[in-house]
Amino acid sequence: MPFIRTMGVLGAIVCGVYLLLSLRGPMGIPALQGKLQEIREMQEHNANLKRDVDIRRDRIRRLEENAAEQELEIRKQLKMLRQGETSFILPEAK
Numbered sequence: 001m002p003f004i005r006t007m008g009v010l011g012a013i014v015c016g017v018y019l020l021l022s023l024r025g026p027m028g029i030p031a032l033q034g035k036l037q038e039i040r041e042m043q044e045h046n047a048n049l050k051r052d053v054d055i056r057r058d059r060i061r062r063l064e065e066n067a068a069e070q071e072l073e074i075r076k077q078l079k080m081l082r083q084g085e086t087s088f089i090l091p092e093a094k
Helices: 002-024 029-065 067-078
Strands: none
Touching: 029 067
């Protein structure tokens, strides 16, 4: 009986040491913390991308629904003026 008990205690100690070493090793708690940080960064990046997509969807919807805004955007991109309009080009501030 004492032999079995000694082996059980010894087995528990060996398991405890193995568990401690594996948690403190490079694939243990430090790796887990790194992964959690990476997940937080990815979630923040995804939130920023979602906000950008929402802004662009809203802009597209406004352009689809409003002909005047659509015309203004086309004129701005193609640098076109209506007859009688004057465009002023100012130098950029340094």
